[in-house]
Amino acid sequence: MADGVIDRKTDQPGMTNPLDWYRYKAELMRFLGMNTFSKDLLEFGACQHWDSTPLGGNDWVFHDAATKHLWAEIVELMGGYGLDVLPYYEYSGSKGYKGLGNQRRARPLTRDDAYTHIGWVESANADITDPDTYEDFRKMLELTVIRLRGKAPLAGVWLRTRGQMPVSFADPTLARFAAEAAGGRSVTRAALQEDAELYAQYLRWWGLKRREFLVAMRDFLRAGGVQDALVLYTGCPGEPGVPFATWEPQMVTDRPDLWQPILQQPEHKAGDRGPIVPLTLSQVVNGDLYYKALTSPGLNWGKWEVHHSRPADDPQHYQETEGVLLTHAFNRNYTVASPRTLDAFRTPSGLAIVRHYALNEHMMFDKQDKELLGYFVADIERAGPYCMMAEALAVARGDPTMIGYLIGGNFGRGFPTYVRDFNANYLALPALPSEIVDGAADDPEVVVRRIGAGEHGTWIAVVNTSLHEKRDVTVTLPAGSATDAVTGQEVRTIDGKIRVHMIPCQLRAFRVR
Numbered sequence: 171m172a173d174g175v176i177d178r179k180t181d182q183p184g185m186t187n188p189l190d191w192y193r194y195k196a197e198l199m200r201f202l203g204m205n206t207f208s209k210d211l212l213e214f215g216a217c218q219h220w221d222s223t224p225l226g227g228n229d230w231v232f233h234d235a236a237t238k239h240l241w242a243e244i245v246e247l248m249g250g251y252g253l254d255v256l257p258y259y260e261y262s263g264s265k266g267y268k269g270l271g272n273q274r275r276a277r278p279l280t281r282d283d284a285y286t287h288i289g290w291v292e293s294a295n296a297d298i299t300d301p302d303t304y305e306d307f308r309k310m311l312e313l314t315v316i317r318l319r320g321k322a323p324l325a326g327v328w329l330r331t332r333g334q335m336p337v338s339f340a341d342p343t344l345a346r347f348a349a350e351a352a353g354g355r356s357v358t359r360a361a362l363q364e365d366a367e368l369y370a371q372y373l374r375w376w377g378l379k380r381r382e383f384l385v386a387m388r389d390f391l392r393a394g395g396v397q398d399a400l401v402l403y404t405g406c407p408g409e410p411g412v413p414f415a416t417w418e419p420q421m422v423t424d425r426p427d428l429w430q431p432i433l434q435q436p437e438h439k440a441g442d443r444g445p446i447v448p449l450t451l452s453q454v455v456n457g458d459l460y461y462k463a464l465t466s467p468g469l470n471w472g473k474w475e476v477h478h479s480r481p482a483d484d485p486q487h488y489q490e491t492e493g494v495l496l497t498h499a500f501n502r503n504y505t506v507a508s509p510r511t512l513d514a515f516r517t518p519s520g521l522a523i524v525r526h527y528a529l530n531e532h533m534m535f536d537k538q539d540k541e542l543l544g545y546f547v548a549d550i551e552r553a554g555p556y557c558m559m560a561e562a563l564a565v566a567r568g569d570p571t572m573i574g575y576l577i578g579g580n581f582g583r584g585f586p587t588y589v590r591d592f593n594a595n596y597l598a599l600p601a602l603p604s605e606i607v608d609g610a611a612d613d614p615e616v617v618v619r620r621i622g623a624g625e626h627g628t629w630i631a632v633v634n635t636s637l638h639e640k641r642d643v644t645v646t647l648p649a650g651s652a653t654d655a656v657t658g659q660e661v662r663t664i665d666g667k668i669r670v671h672m673i674p675c676q677l678r679a680f681r682v683r
Contacts, residue, residue, distance in 0.1 A: 189243055
């Protein structure tokens with residue numbers, strides 16, 4: 171949502187040459203040690219900086235003639251910087267004058283007008299069980315990915331629902347369900363509302379159809395020459411990430427004793443729902459509360475169908491599916507606290523986690539509620555080494571092979587020293603399965619993971635999960651000569667052990683051969 175800087179419709183755009191905006195992003199990524207660039211090509215389904223002319227033009231996808239050339243130039247630019255490219259799509263069906271999305275073929279179960287009260291979301295949608303949807307999105311991939319292969323290393327594509335790929339209960343969708351999963355017997359909307367077992371069967375079928383759609387897009391990219399293309403799918407439509415699966419007010423803290431006196435005050439009681447009860451980290455982990463949040467549909471209210479607009483993630487359907495990954499949302503510590511939850515999203519192609527920054531939007535007001543800055547977006551991170559706390563904990567507890575970021579405004583980091591250090595060590599590790607080596611460190615807050623790579627050696631990830639500096643930690647390595655995986659310099663070992671000094675939330679990578 172930072173494209174206003176290069177908006178040619180304004181009197182004073184921030185960049186004379188819009189491509190410079192992305193050149194600066196590439197420079198920042200190289201400085202921070204990031205290797206994959208992503209950009210939104212569909213924002214709530216609207217075309218962002220690519221040309222739809224060859225396959226239908228404005229009748230199919232309405233594009234801005236002044237900026238339609240930009241995406242191809244960006245891909246070539248990123249290729250020149252040696253960065254991989256992963257385009258991002260908030261797909262809603264095509265939104266041209268005769269676009270498929272504008273037909274709104276997906277239909278709610280209990281009403282005819284809309285799934286939610288959010289008008290700009292309900293303006294278009296895509297039924298992912300519809301063969302026409304396959305063709306519609308393949309055309310987008312043809313223009314924005316396949317025709318640009320060779321200009322940069324293309325990693326695949328990243329889709330995200332913004333409530334515009336809902337569960338559909340339209341008559342054609344019901345007919346497909348009847349033919350594929352109900353033995354050919356007629357299924358009606360009324361029957362689904364009355365029969366809980368049939369409804370559950372329908373949701374499972376729809377989830378498998380979503381996987382089928384994503385797999386088809388993977389195969390289309392690979393057949394089109396995008397080698398080993400991945401398809402990432404983010405089911406969370408909101409900026410802050412995934413809430414707990416309840417309307418009850420909740421918070422997570424490592425010190426509930428400090429919060430209890432504050433939360434008992436009248437001004438902190440949440441109306442009829444009573445006071446906020448703080449949860450401990452262990453309660454979240456032991457109760458699988460965050461896993462339940464990730465795998466629950468959107469919370470519904472009134473007579474809307476938010477739970478169909480934002481269907482639940484179903485990672486169990488992807489654990490044997492190569493090349494397609496549901497992304498695991500993270501930000502606060504509790505979102506990366508459970509190894510079981512992280513492992514549930516692992517596939518043969520690894521584990522992709524995406525950081526959802528809590529977006530502060532329209533928040534700059536004076537005491538009379540007058541806006542000070544107009545439309546204003548600010549994403550917030552922790553200070554100092556703690557800005558990498560969640561990433562470090564994720565590596566220690568879940569070993570993600572891909573880490574991505576969803577930013578409300580322009581991407582930047584306030585404490586680049588710690589980001590550079592983490593990213594350098596993270597990318598020095600091969601994206602292969604690892605295992606925790608119990609007792610390898612003499613400090614229980616330092617986690618050691620081992621990655622075996624056969625004849626290429628063994629990599630060791632050492633993570634300080636503590637909020638405090640750790641000095642003279644002894645780590646036992648496998649037999650062989652050890653090097654720093656980032657610098658390649660030899661590391662001194664004594665009886666197969668090394669001593670490391672670590673700042674809070676730090677990751678170190680070593681190689682043993």
